[in-house]
Amino acid sequence: MWGVTSSIQLLEHSQDVITVTVGIVLIVVSAVLVISGVAEFVHTLTSVRVLTAASIITAVSSLLDQVLLVLILIEIVHTVVLSLYSHRLVAQPFIVVGLVAVIRKILFDLSEPQLVSTSELALLLAMVAVFVLSLILVSRFEKSAEPGTEP
16 A cells, blocks of 8 residues: 555656646746747837837737737646645636637737628637636635535
8 A cells, every 4th residue: 555655645746846847837938928029019119210000009919919828828827826736626717718818819800900700709709708607607616615605
């Protein structure tokens, strides 16, 4: 029996080490994205001879894209931290990541010069509704599952 217990502890420790490593890599990637996004934004605005509304919108859209991607990565890091603390998978951060990703897709589909199909936009909006409903249901379910609370 000692071998099985030791193996389980070794696997759990290894899982924690890998999870921490993934979290650190995600933080580094997020920092690089923020720095490169801001640098690209400043470069775009300073390299244009005449600032036009179109050039500003393009620069802001690109920066917003980077910031939302960083937000997604940070939410994943949050999920990694929660899984380290609880040693179980928590659903809410994944739902938030999905919600931010869909909102990011909507924003950039609408900022493109070509038109977005009605069916694609309807599907994306339906996904937002499903993610929001999922967040509400998961939070209610988790509250009712806490000890000392009534369903």
